[in-house]
Amino acid sequence: MTMIDEGIRSEAVTFHPEKGLALETITLAAPGKGQVRVDIKATGVCHSDLHILNGDWPVDRPLVMGHEASGTVADIGPEVQGVAVGDHVVLSWFAPCGHCRNCAAGRGWLCTGTKALDNTLPDGTTAYSDADGAPLWPYLGLGTFSNSVIVPESAVVVVPKELPFDVGALLGCSITTGIGAVVNTAKVPMGSSTLVVGCGGVGLSIVMGLKLIGANPIIAADVSEEKLAKAAELGATHTLRADTTDVVSWAQENYGGVDFAFEAIGRIQSIESLPGTLAPGGTAVLVGMTAQGLRASIDPFDLADQGKSILGCNYGSSVARVDIPKLAGLYLAGQLPLDQLIGSVRPLHQAQAALDDLRRGKGLRSVLRPATAAADL
Ligand SMILES: [Zn+2]
Ligand SMILES: [Zn+2]
Incomplete structure (x- = not known):
């Protein structure tokens, strides 16, 4: 990752509706109001990623792929109150709006105001761009097949530092579901x-x-x-x-x-x-x-x-801020052997091979690690 004038560069796995998967260097804008930059330490490969590649869920725009991940908070934008730099976090792909009727009733998984399913940040924008400055959109509002992500604070769940990042990644989607x-x-x-x-x-x-x-x-x-x-x-x-x-x-x-x-x-x-x-x-x-x-x-x-x-x-009718820490606690107490779900652990650039295994039904859950995460694990 290199600081440049207008943002931060990151290696990322992208999907272009015409060309398919690609590995490219993207630029992340600085975190805006209510946004957080997270350095990704581990990201799981899920059927929802495969549905995009297969065209089962058509998309009209290029995406940064990936939606279940864990990492550390690297930077926070204005008005972020619940997380601090250095916190270990799990990302939730269904960032609730906090204002709709279902959110008010504590049923965030039924949120009707979320923009995550439109593959944008809550304000309809993206923080990602390609080498030519063209926008790349965050899959399910996250785009975790990347060294770093810019996400809304509402997508970030703080977890204990003892929780392994690989387990944390799977808590973002499959386990919680x-x-x-x-x-x-x-x-x-x-x-x-x-x-x-x-x-x-x-x-x-x-x-x-x-x-x-x-x-x-x-x-x-x-x-x-x-x-x-x-x-x-x-x-x-x-x-x-x-x-x-x-x-x-x-x-x-x-x-x-x-x-x-x-x-x-x-x-x-x-x-x-x-x-x-x-x-x-x-x-x-x-x-x-x-x-x-x-x-x-x-x-x-x-x-x-x-x-x-x-x-x-x-999403397992889950409220991420309630259910993810609860499950992390049960793992740390030895009551849920969540680490046993992890099959292969590969570098991020092998995303295609991990998705091919998933398509063939081969192996257990694949976890990808960005090269920048390797030293921490
Ligand atoms: Zn998933
Ligand atoms: Zn809502």
Whole structure:
């Protein structure tokens, strides 16, 4: 990173709708009012990044990629009150506006005023530009595949300095989504029978959440032996190969259906089969994100007749400032083995290889580290 007249330079992984991924040197403006500059120490590679690359969620502008990360506060703009230079922080990709009806009611995950989903800062601008001075936009308001980011204070969550940066990065998205789906969205009672379809970063986090609250059984389904083995390590009581087992029949024959079934892939076929895995009165929770515009079909008679429910879950119905420190505390107390979700750790410039692994369903969660972070870890 080099100081230049008008800002700070940073290596970043960008996505251009015409050209795809690129590694380029970008310029960051100084943090404006209510903004914070964070030096990224670790950033996770998530399906939401892949959805952009695949064109599942079309974008009309070049982005700085990445949205789950941790780092240290390097600079603060005017009127920043809650964080100081040197603080260790986790970034939350759903920076709430703080003013809408849902924010006022404490349901920040349903914020209707956030600009994060438009890939801009809260005032509709970006702090990033390319070598020619053209704007580059922050993916989900962050753009964490970069040495440094400029983000609103509302996206920054201070965490204990003992928390490893790699774990902190995953707390920004996948872990908080998965555990939140269990404890916030579905509020699964102790002893409930449960099924998790898909054991990527979010699915394995759901398994950990179910273990934490004392669900039984915890049935995990996936097509990968490696992921099923990890699910068993993290608390799954049964593992099913989804490519060779009829999961619906298995759940009905062995348990008369489950109380709670979670879909953590965003695959239409598994979403459609989910209500069939439930016991009467059971709840299906849709956590995995599909491409936009897809439709799924359900059996409405079965749903009404058997009193079954389907819940949608975004970001684990989490309030970042409440849930992220809570989960960090449970990790530090030895009650949530969050570090076990981390597969490969690579330098930032290998983002493409990490995304290719994710597309092929290979390995556990990938974490990228900017070259500037290496010395600190
Ligand atoms: Zn994510
Ligand atoms: Zn809001």
